Amino acid sequence: MDTIFTRGPSLNNRLALAIALSVLLIFVDHKLDGFKSTRVYLNSLMSPLQYLANLPSLMLSESAERLTSQQQLLEENKRLTNRVIQMSERLQRFEVLQSENAQLRKLLDGPVKTGMRKMVAELMAVDNNPFSHQVLVNKGAIDGVYEGQSVLDDRGIVGQVMEVGSTNSRVLLISDLTHAIPVRALRNNIRFIASGSGSLEELYLEHVPHSVDVKVGDLLVSSGLGNVFPEGYPVARIKTVERDESRPFARVIAQPLARLDRLRYMLLLWPEETAGDEPVQNDDDAETPPDDNKQPTDQKEPQS
Secondary structure, three states: OOOHHHOOOOHHHHHHHHHHHHHHHHHHHHHOOOOHHHHHHHHHHHHHHHHHHHHHHHHHHHHHHHOOOHHHHHHHHHHHHHHHHHHHHHHHHHHHHHHHHHHHHHHOOOOOOOOOOEEEEEEEEEOOOOOOOEEEEOOOHHHOOOOOOEEEOOOOEEEEEEEEOOOOEEEEEOOOOOEEEEEEEOOOOOEEEEEEOOOOOOEEEEEEOOOOOOOOOOEEEEOOHHHOOOOOEEEEEEEEEEOOOOOOOEEEEEEEOOOOOOOOEEEEEOOHHHOOOOOEOOOOOOOOOOOOOOOOEOOOOEOO
16 A cells, blocks of 8 residues: 655665754754854743743642641741741941941042842752753843843852743753852962763862862952952852872862852842832742841853
8 A cells, every 4th residue: 555655765765864853953052053043932832831840839839838837827927926026137337338348448548349230030940951951940031131231049149041031031040060159269269160961960170280278168259350240149169178299189078158059039130220119029028038047159151
């Protein structure tokens, strides 16, 4: 019996043609970046489906919250009330320190840093590729998000925006193998490059000489070099220093301060020039007050 599959070129010829077209498309996309705009359009086109896929989770979360017992609500209210009192005390101290810092900068004829415009974004999806550490957030071009924008959580730098759609954006985490960020040690201001290791719990410090004064427990903050990440935000803390003279450099490993494995709400930062714009935040979340034990930090651009 003659079927449509037996007509035309043979199956081998069709396979060869498909392989050739696939190789050609891979080359054009990888070497010439010919489908960058197409990916943005497809990302925008798929965003309604992503929101639709996220809808059952939101509905279940709201149902679970409505079924919370009165006792749990009372306990949570008491706990949150205590936390508000503690945060209010910290805020008062920070306001005093900010005022003193501004006076000292003015005395030294230095520029006074103004607040940055901030926006809270919520996690939508996590990339399931084991060799890539990326997440999707629910803010995009219509919210003013741009490529290379700094992303933080309540503990430190998370990463930076790498792709922007109309209603969502893709964030590259600092732990990704392709990411690197300029940092400095808060204790002695020595500068390093912290690169992603492919593990959410580790960053590598590149090309550290054996003679450099670096110790376990040193806090690494963003240095501001490269004008990508703001200066002074926490990035990681040194957890391993191995000095093997048979190797040209010491092996230094740091642990990210941001909770990369349990992200939900993140903070998008704009440069200080846009600080006059009105900040935008989610209705159900607010900016988390800084912790006393935290020091400001910064991040770094991903490396190709």
